[in-house]
Amino acid sequence: MPHITNILGNDATNDIATKTSARKKKKLTAHRAAYLVHSFVGLKLSLIFSIVLITGTIAVFAEEIDWLTYSEIRVTPEGSKLNEGELFDRLQAEMPDSGFSGMVTSSDRTRTAAYAFVTMADGSAKKVWINPYTGAINGITDNLTVGSFFSALHYSLFMPLIGRALVNGFGVLCLIGLISGLISYRRFWREFFTLPRWNAKLRVLLGDLHKFLGLWSLWFVLIIGVSGSWWFYQTPLVEYNLAPQFLPDRVIDPALTTEDLNKLGTSIPTPLSSAEIIAAVKKHDPDFHINYLQPPQHNGMAYMLYGTKHDLLVDKYASRYFVHPYTAAIVGHRLAGDTPIVQxxxxxxxxxxYGTWGYEGISDFLVKLVWFIFGTAMSVLSISGMIIFYKRTQSATKKLLPEAGIKQKAHKAWLVIRPWGGPMSAFKYLNWFFIAVIGYGISISFNVQNEGVSGSGYKYTEQQIGPWKISLNATLGVLEKEFDPIQPGVLTTLNAFIAEGNPQAIKFMYVNPRKPRTTRAPGSVIHGVTGSLHAHMPVPDKLKENATLWLTIEDWEGTFYQASWPLLPDGEQTIDMR
Known part of the structure; x- marks a missing residue:
């Protein structure tokens, strides 16, 4: 056999030796494996990852952004604040046809108005702002303010069904990226004070900046990664029975007993004012700072007051008192200081x-400022990593391009859309799909905010039931209102609209996808406030074509009324509005 140099020539032999040597240099070591994992995690969903990081960073100052944006939120201190309950009572008296689901007291803020979540008569969702010093209504804003928009975008990406689970998944990716980055960066502990080379080429500068910010953000990335991974375990793993629950079982909230309700008699009872409820709790526990009021959403519920006793590392709504709405008796409490260690x-x-453990004043601002700075650093890490990878492949890509002209433009376009190669490869399609779904979810959210859920899902036409005229509609969820709402084995939301009759005369109202066998268990209880009465009803695993939806009403005299509709659309009583 002739010698290989005689066949290929010396140049070819050198090329083969060089390539062989290069392959040997690129053998899979722990450092290289970690680098590949780090690159994969940081690049494949980089567009969505960047959106989550940037919106989370902005959302740190969501409250402050709204304060600067809306004049309705700003107030000037004028003596002492009014009782939080009195503020809520004034709002309800001023807007009797609206439904108030709760009020944020802003008791920990000196220049911020209190605000209530309200469903207007037209079904739209708003926030009503009230001056805590004078009791005057400052104005009404959309429920989805600028600050809350960024918070919701970070929290759920406005994605129907999967948004929260996807965002939590990025917490896991943060942890993987952190660990793989440290392994791939040899002797990283020596480089904390190595500053970026500001006069170098862009790729070198970004590489230095990426390492510098990554090292100084280690503690912050760890917090975000651990908390996101913790939530990922809960949603989707525990939620969809993919992993066992290690948290204590949820305890049912203290509520009014049958005996409590029977003592109220057979006439329509009058609940106490919110001011009286607040006074009772402050007398019982003077150290309890009340930050949120939630009146009962059906007659079996207690009045709930959310607040804090400034326990370490819990938010200002972590503790709760449950109060009898007709007697002001304390029927239960859940205080953060009493909870088990795991909880x-x-x-x-x-x-x-989210950096909300500073509570109030300068400490609250400083904590948020630190979280904002390091959130910005994480965002820069994500974006710079993507740019670095592009820069590294840019020169190689240019060599593949033909000369200038139509062919070059066509080739560039092909390199962008092809399902392989590039930092994201086929994952680019997934990124684009998610962005399209985010846009769709945002449009639905604004639509629901302005119009409510009526006119969507399945409409169960108005019927006379005793002294009331009531219609229903079914939606899979707020962001899922265009999906089929009745699916076997899935929880659906039934919304109730009372067109005629006194809602206060209804003691309980229930919905059931089967005819109730007894009035002791008539179905899922409808709860909420005017304009937002709803029940979360489980749909049977097996559906019959002639399945019916039953509505049961019990009044204060103990009389029961029932009506039914076809569960699935028939074009007459039940109409598909999608």
Whole structure:
């Protein structure tokens, strides 16, 4: 056999030796494996990852952004604040045809108005702002303000069904990226004070900046990664029975007993004012700072007051008191200081993740400022990593391009859309798909905010039931209102609209996808406030074509009324509005 140099020539032999040597240099070591994992995690969903990081960073100052944006939120201190309950009572008296689901007291803020979540008569969702010093209504804003928009975008990406689970998944990716980055960066502990080379080429500068910010953000990335991973375990793993639950079982909220309700008699009872409820709790526990009021959403519920006793690393709504709405008796409480250690750790995840553990004043601002700075650093890490990868491949890509002209432009376009190669390869399609779904979810959210859920899903036409005229509509969820609402084995939302009759005369109202066998268990209870009465009803695993939806009403005299509709659309009584 002739010698290889005689066949290929010396130049070819040198090329083969060089390539062989290069392959030997690129053998899979722990450092290289970690680098590949780090690159994969940071690049494949980089567009969505960047959106989550940037919106989370902005959302740190969501409250302050709204304060600067809306004049309705700003107030000037004028003596002492009014009782929080009195503010809520005034709002309800001023807007009797609207439904108030709760009020944020802003008791920890000196220049911020209190605000209530309200469903207007037309079904739209708003926030009503009230001056805590004078009791005057400052104005009404959309429920989805600028600040809350960024918070919601970070929290769920406005994605129907999967948004929260996807965002939580990025917490896992943060942890993987952190660990793989440290392994791939040899002797990283020596480089904390190595400053970026500001006069170098862009790729070198970005590489130095990426390492510098990554090292100084280690603690912050760890917090975000651990908290996000903790939530990922809960949603979707525990939620969809993919992993066992290690948190204590949820305890049912203290409520009014049958005996409590029977003592109220057979006439329509009058609940106490919110001011009287607040006074009773402050007398019982003077150290309890009340930050949120939630009146009962059906007659079996207690009045709930959310607040804090300034426990470490829990948010300002972590503790609760449950109050009898007709007698002001304390029927139960859940205080953060009394919770088991595992549950306390779970409660700390939110404040640690969002930087809300400073409570009020300068401490609150400083904590948020630190979280904003390092959130910005994480955003730069994501974006710079993507740019670095592009820069590294840019020169190689140019060599593949033909000369200038139509062919070059066509080739560039092909390199962008082809399902392989590039930092994201086929994952680019997934990124684009998610962005399209985010846009769709945002449009639905604004639509629901302005119009409510009526006119969507399945409409169960108006019927006379005793002294009331009531219609229903079914939606899979707020962001899922265009999906089929009745699916076997899936929880659906039934919304009730009372067109005629006194809602206060209804003691309980229930919905059931089967005819109730007894009035003791008539179905899922409808709860909420005017304009937002709803029930979360489980749909049977097997549906019959002639399945019916039953509505049961019990009044204060103990009389029951029932009506039914076809569960699935028939074009007459039940109409598909999608």
């Amino acid at each position: 306390r750790i779970d409660m700390s995840m939110g404040p640690l993740h």
